[in-house]
Amino acid sequence: MTKQITTYIIGIILGWSAYAQVLAPAPAQSEPIAIMNATAHLGNGEVIENSIITFKEGKIALVADATRVRVDLKGYRLIDAAGKHAYPGVILPLTNLGLVEYEAVKASRDFSETGNLKPHVRTAIAYNTDSELIPTMRFNGIQLAQVAPRSGRIEGTSSIMQLDAWNWEDALYQEDDGVHLNWPSLSYGARWWMGETERRENKEYDAQVAEVTQLLQDTKAYMEQSSGEKNLILEAMVPVLKGDKQLFVYANRPKQIVEAVQTIKQYVPKMVLTGGEDVWYVRDLIKENNIPVLLENVHRIPGRAEEDTDWCYKLPAMLHNEGILVGLTHVSEMIASSRNLPFFAGTVAGYGVDKETALQMITSNTAKILGIDDKTGTLEQGLDANIVISNGDLLDMRTNDVVYSFIQGREVSLDAMQQRLYEKFKEKYEGQMK
Structure with missing residues (x-):
């Protein structure tokens, strides 16, 4: 028995x-x-x-x-x-896929490390190939993902992973492809729990921009020295200044974008603008500097009262018609929603471009932006x-x-x-x- x-x-x-x-x-x-x-x-x-x-x-x-x-x-x-x-x-850039399993369970969230300047933190080694979210991306045609870090000023270094592998080493498609910079915000949201109704000015904005500038200057000086103690942070930034890696810069407001471009272009050969909610208003600067754009979440409402209700749907086509290289992505706390990326392109196809051009925004354009167009x-x-x-x-x-x-x-x-x-x-x- x-x-x-x-x-x-x-x-x-x-x-x-x-x-x-x-x-x-x-x-x-x-x-x-x-x-x-x-x-x-x-x-x-x-x-x-x-x-x-x-x-x-x-x-x-x-x-x-x-x-x-x-x-x-x-x-x-x-x-x-x-x-x-x-x-x-389909290629999904700027995602936490494989770094988080359950949003509400802190122990399963591995996309953020302590510290403010951490280009030496690599997402590749934290990538979980056994995540149950990964197969759900394949349902809709997503095969590659740029797994990116989050939090801090210099958030860390991303890698591009293919979505069918035994471990993170097998998953690597392009290792350490770029460093991610979260440009300082001009303002912060209202603290509703304190009775606030208006956004608050970031009084530390200038100091935070100076911190980024100082890091770039320090890296340049570090590259020029012939000997000395190894600095992990500056060492990780060296390939960015050499042009071997790209710098992905998250910025939305026009002033942010202008100051980011003007500051970074003095030191960094390859820059990609991410977020880009107000990029249309500074499009001439983007074109002049030949900066590609990864637009996030076209399925959202406009950020300005004067913008059309379908502004976010039209923006990719408007930028494309200006000769700007545009890719699409989805960045949200809800990683599972990233599987809808092909449908973002479908929406864009209904607002100013044909379907084949919209398809490029999630395939060949993204491959060019990520520097893998020689492979996929x-x-x-x-x-x-x-x-x-x-x-x-x-x-x-x-x-x-x-x-x-x-x-x-x-x-x-x-x-x-x-x-x-x-x-x-x-x-x-x-x-x-x-």
Whole structure:
């Protein structure tokens, strides 16, 4: 009897573990694959209505009009994608994905370290590949994420991760791609608990800007010295001043953006503006300095009473038409909402640009901004086989239905906790109905 009870308990534990475990990452591509007859959206503005896409050893070998080429497909695995759509994998920048699991549980929030100037703090080593949030991004076509830090003036150094890996080393797609700077705020929100109704001026603004300037000056001096004690903070800033890494600068208000550009451009060759809520009002400065912009959360209300209600939807198109390189992202305490990034692009497509241009804002434009366009962002020969196949329009929440996802040629699972729980309880209740 005791043995039976023990066996029963072990069975329950193993059964639950099977549902609770995160699925193992996909193995490396072992055979060449050909995707036939899909409508291919290349991510560079081009569309091939009846395409053939082949890839082997994780790299795209051919993207062509299937009616105009002849290819010997002996030994290939064939995927008939007639009536479906093929896209480059979507890229999610500026996210805490993999650094937080439950927003309300402090122990699961690993995106913020103590200190104010911490460029030497790297998100890569804190990235949790077993996060249950990661597979939910793949549902909608997101395959790569720039995992970024948060909090402090110099927040830390981000890395770009691919979303199917055993550990953080395997997940690395581009290690330590950039340092993140939170430009000082001009004002703070009203403290409602103290009865305040108006925003408060940041009286420390000038001193905080001087702190950033001093760090840049110290780094420049540190680079010029031939010997001396190693400084981890300045050491981490050196690649930024050399142009080996980008500086991602978070700023929203016009004065913030102007002072950030004027200050930083004296020292840093590669700068990306993030946030950018009021970037339209300083667009000439952005164009003059050839600064790309990562716009956050187009699904929001305007920040100014005089702006149109659809201002945030139109802003990406307005900047694009001015010749500014624009990418889209989602930054919020609700990490799970980041899966809606393709639908941000879908909204933008309804307000001033066509769908292929909107697609670029979450694929090739973002790849260019992050400095990985030599590896991904478009469906082109020689690039990584980061390919998504959907039954419908990837940018339309009504028809987005991803059926295949290949990251570097590996076919990754589209299952997650939601599907496992569905199957678990479906089996339970279907059994009761028989």
